[in-house]
Amino acid sequence: MERIATVEELRQRRESYRERLELRERSNDPERVVRIRVGLDDCGIAAGARETARYFRREVERRGLEALVVPVGCMGFCDREPTVEVILPGREPVVFGSVGLPEAERILEDYLGHGTLPETVLCLPRRFFFPGAPEGPGDDDSGREGGEG
Amino acid sequence: MTIGWQVLVCGGTGCRASQSERIEKALKEEIRRCGLEDEAQVIRTGCFGFCEKGPVVKVIPDNTFYVQVRPEDAEEIVSEHLLKGCRVRRLLYVDPETHLRVSDSKHIGFYRKQLRIALRNCGFIDPENIGEYIARDGYAALGKALTGMTPEEVIGEIERSGLRGRGGGGFPTGLKWKITRQAPGERKYVVCNADEGDPGAFMDRSILEGDPHSVLEAMAINGYCTGASKGLIYIRAEYPLAVERLKTAIGQAREAGLLGDDILGSGFSFDVEIRYGAGAFVCGEETALIRSMEGQRGEAMVKPPFPSERGYAGCPTNVNNVETYANIPVILLKGADWFAGIGTERSKGTKVFALAGKINNVGLIEVPMGTTLREVIFGIGGGIKNGKKFKAVQTGGPSGGCLTEKHLDIPIDYDNLLAAGSMMGSGGMIVMDEDDCMVSMAKFYLDFTVEESCGKCAPCRVGNKRLHELLQKITGGKGTEEDLERLRNLALVIRDTALCGLGQTSPNPVLSTLDNFRDEYLAHVREQRCYAHQCRDLTQYFISPEICRGCTLCARACPVNAISGERKHPHAIDPLLCVRCGSCLEKCKFGAVRVR
Ligand SMILES: Cc1cc2nc3c(=O)[nH]c(=O)nc-3n(C[C@H](O)[C@H](O)[C@H](O)COP(=O)(O)O)c2cc1C
Numbered sequence: 215m216e217r218i219a220t221v222e223e224l225r226q227r228r229e230s231y232r233e234r235l236e237l238r239e240r241s242n243d244p245e246r247v248v249r250i251r252v253g254l255d256d257c258g259i260a261a262g263a264r265e266t267a268r269y270f271r272r273e274v275e276r277r278g279l280e281a282l283v284v285p286v287g288c289m290g291f292c293d294r295e296p297t298v299e300v301i302l303p304g305r306e307p308v309v310f311g312s313v314g315l316p317e318a319e320r321i322l323e324d325y326l327g328h329g330t331l332p333e334t335v336l337c338l339p340r341r342f343f344f345p346g347a348p349e350g351p352g353d354d355d356s357g358r359e360g361g362e363g
Numbered sequence: 364m365t366i367g368w369q370v371l372v373c374g375g376t377g378c379r380a381s382q383s384e385r386i387e388k389a390l391k392e393e394i395r396r397c398g399l400e401d402e403a404q405v406i407r408t409g410c411f412g413f414c415e416k417g418p419v420v421k422v423i424p425d426n427t428f429y430v431q432v433r434p435e436d437a438e439e440i441v442s443e444h445l446l447k448g449c450r451v452r453r454l455l456y457v458d459p460e461t462h463l464r465v466s467d468s469k470h471i472g473f474y475r476k477q478l479r480i481a482l483r484n485c486g487f488i489d490p491e492n493i494g495e496y497i498a499r500d501g502y503a504a505l506g507k508a509l510t511g512m513t514p515e516e517v518i519g520e521i522e523r524s525g526l527r528g529r530g531g532g533g534f535p536t537g538l539k540w541k542i543t544r545q546a547p548g549e550r551k552y553v554v555c556n557a558d559e560g561d562p563g564a565f566m567d568r569s570i571l572e573g574d575p576h577s578v579l580e581a582m583a584i585n586g587y588c589t590g591a592s593k594g595l596i597y598i599r600a601e602y603p604l605a606v607e608r609l610k611t612a613i614g615q616a617r618e619a620g621l622l623g624d625d626i627l628g629s630g631f632s633f634d635v636e637i638r639y640g641a642g643a644f645v646c647g648e649e650t651a652l653i654r655s656m657e658g659q660r661g662e663a664m665v666k667p668p669f670p671s672e673r674g675y676a677g678c679p680t681n682v683n684n685v686e687t688y689a690n691i692p693v694i695l696l697k698g699a700d701w702f703a704g705i706g707t708e709r710s711k712g713t714k715v716f717a718l719a720g721k722i723n724n725v726g727l728i729e730v731p732m733g734t735t736l737r738e739v740i741f742g743i744g745g746g747i748k749n750g751k752k753f754k755a756v757q758t759g760g761p762s763g764g765c766l767t768e769k770h771l772d773i774p775i776d777y778d779n780l781l782a783a784g785s786m787m788g789s790g791g792m793i794v795m796d797e798d799d800c801m802v803s804m805a806k807f808y809l810d811f812t813v814e815e816s817c818g819k820c821a822p823c824r825v826g827n828k829r830l831h832e833l834l835q836k837i838t839g840g841k842g843t844e845e846d847l848e849r850l851r852n853l854a855l856v857i858r859d860t861a862l863c864g865l866g867q868t869s870p871n872p873v874l875s876t877l878d879n880f881r882d883e884y885l886a887h888v889r890e891q892r893c894y895a896h897q898c899r900d901l902t903q904y905f906i907s908p909e910i911c912r913g914c915t916l917c918a919r920a921c922p923v924n925a926i927s928g929e930r931k932h933p934h935a936i937d938p939l940l941c942v943r944c945g946s947c948l949e950k951c952k953f954g955a956v957r958v959r
């Protein structure tokens with residue numbers, strides 16, 4: 215590592231390493247940031263979910279968004295893949311279906327940018343799919359998993 | 364391509380012992396094989412504290428906490444989790460109470476109630492990468508002190524924070540810094556005590572392995588405050604990994620100009636060297652430590668003068684413990700008020716404890732001062748193993764005392780533990796259940812003290828040996844009630860007359876068990892019984908003839924052929940031959956073997 219000669223240089227160095235830590239910091243405190251949960255698994259991947267996830271990641275970084283892209287397992291809407299669930303801090307989760315790259319862009323612009331649901335993307339609050347469901351469908355990040363040990 | 368996954372693999376001593384290096388390698392290979400190099404990073408961190416469930420692997424961004432991972436599991440972690448987003452359920456932690464699998468460490472009882480200040484970076488950053496430390500505001504406190512604060516202001520901040528030494532004594536850290544600053548002397552030294560001789564304790568090792576820069580930064584801050592330009596870390600040679608990480612960290616800090624001449628353009632120069640200890644408990648005592656660093660015998664000296672006045676090479680020397688230092692940078696960045704807002708009235712901040720013994724979650728934890736023993740043992744520790752009954756907890760290692768059920772609700776801090784007849788010590792916490800014999804326990808700690816006494820003063824050298832002999836007599840079934848009195852009197856004399864902290868505290872396990880478990884001592888000397896069946900000479904194995912079916916299993920298991928009897932007829936144990944190993948008890952399917 216090059217010599218750090220002043221406090222200002224130390225600050226710059228911190229910024230340049232920040233990115234490496236950003237993912238861990240946000241994961242540590244996910245409720246604070248926007249969570250973009252992309253359903254992968256086989257059905258999602260076949261419909262292009264991997265590309266969608268990569269696109270979100272790249273754009274989050276490029277636009278400097280306070281967001282975390284979390285790949286998850288199958289969310290259960292296999293005919294509407296790729297499915298993406300977006301949770302704005304303090305808001306109800308919203309599930310979007312058939313999210314290719316153009317749809318992903320609308321989600322970033324309209325929903326993350328302005329808090330409005332994009333007209334061209336299929337979206338429904340997830341309670342609609344699972345009435346009364348306290349947690350999200352599929353694998354959730356509440357940290358509690360069902361099932362016997 | 365943007366990194367979307369970070370796989371943190373524990374690189375602490377515990378997990379490395381169970382092959383975490385091979386897991387790391389396997390994960391990297393698997394990631395390469397699946398073409399995920401651009402998306403997934405493997406990062407080696409320090410200890411997560413949950414060593415017993417190691418090797419630990421944590422996957423970011425969904426915070427999945429995998430335990431007891433084997434190298435063979437790497438393939439599934441990559442192909443299922445990283446490729447498809449599906450967690451590998453069989454590797455998740457199982458809650459001992461609910462029997463449910465828990466995916467996120469935040470929801471594991473062990474972590475839920477912790478507050479990590481000294482351990483803030485352990486299990487989070489790569490300790491061999493100074494960049495990751497800097498990204499976590501590392502060296503910012505040093506920068507702040509050097510360019511924006513006078514030494515007096517820094518010391519004032521530490522004083523107001525209420526931080527007290529974590530090495531055992533609990534001396535106010537700010538005050539120690541002030542005394543060292545005010546001590547006259549051209550040359551001064553900053554010493555970090557990383558001797559950690561307390562059996563079972565490993566908090567200092569974990570900090571040095573997981574976050575070595577925090578200690579270096581704090582030592583430099585101390586140098587700025589006290590006027591020292593040289594720091595010495597006294598570490599036991601038995602900590603090879605911590606030594607390695609320290610060396611790497613020192614090298615990187617020098618290269619970055621954060622150690623060396625004219626740090627951050629401030630004109631202040633400071634450098635750190637490592638000194639190795641041979642692993643004697645007494646060398647953790649500050650005056651013995653200094654003598655050992657000077658190349659002399661590790662013997663304690665009479666205080667005063669204190670090291671802050673006359674220490675290494677006769678110069679004023681500030682000695683602090685590893686954990687004490689690890690708190691310093693955060694205090695300067697977040698402020699004394701923030702720190703003083705945590706903890707109890709006279710003990711501020713948090714304390715790291717090494718939980719061990721008959722407890723479900725063994726490991727390293729950090730909790731706010733004032734947390735009760737009950738919360739630590741039954742909340743974080745997950746209660747007693749195998750549903751047994753809690754009996755006692757030894758805090759403070761060989762210098763501490765045994766606390767019981769009635770102490771469980773006292774808030775842990777320096778003063779409360781002292782008042783209860785134990786002490787904080789460096790933070791060892793050993794939990795005992797109904798199967799433990801308290802007399803044997805006291806004897807075990809005395810074994811240690813007798814072994815570790817430096818021999819300089821008679822009360823400790825001779826007294827502890829005599830104490831040990833008395834305990835031996837009692838556990839051997841030859842003790843009398845007068846011996847209990849002798850035990851107490853001798854213990855008190857040693858406590859009051861020994862030269863250094865080792866001798867002064869060594870009778871604590873005896874005194875506290877005498878106070879809290881007098882009945883058990885009485886059973887040993889009056890009835891010649893050890894109800895926990897730990898004292899061999901007081902235990903008898905016998906076979907109940909009504910229950911025995913004569914299956915011969917026990918006779919075949921006995922290593923000394925003490926069991927005789929015909930097939931299908933009741934067997935019997937010859938008490939003269941029996942060595943009380945318990946093999947027959949384990950083998951018998953009918954519960955015919957009894958102990959008393
Ligand atoms: C027998 C004995 C062993 C000690 N062992 C250690 C030790 O391993 N590590 C430590 O930091 N302090 C140990 N101490 C306490 C040190 O003497 C000293 O008080 C401490 O390092 C000061 O640092 P602190 O104020 O930050 O706690 C020991 C004391 C005694 C009497």
Ligand code: SF4
Nearest residue numbers: 818819820823863866
């Ligand atoms: S109390 Fe024990 S360890 Fe301390 S100086 Fe005396 S003999 Fe040495």
Ligand code: FES
Nearest residue numbers: 375377378410414
């Ligand atoms: S060494 Fe891995 S959790 Fe402690």
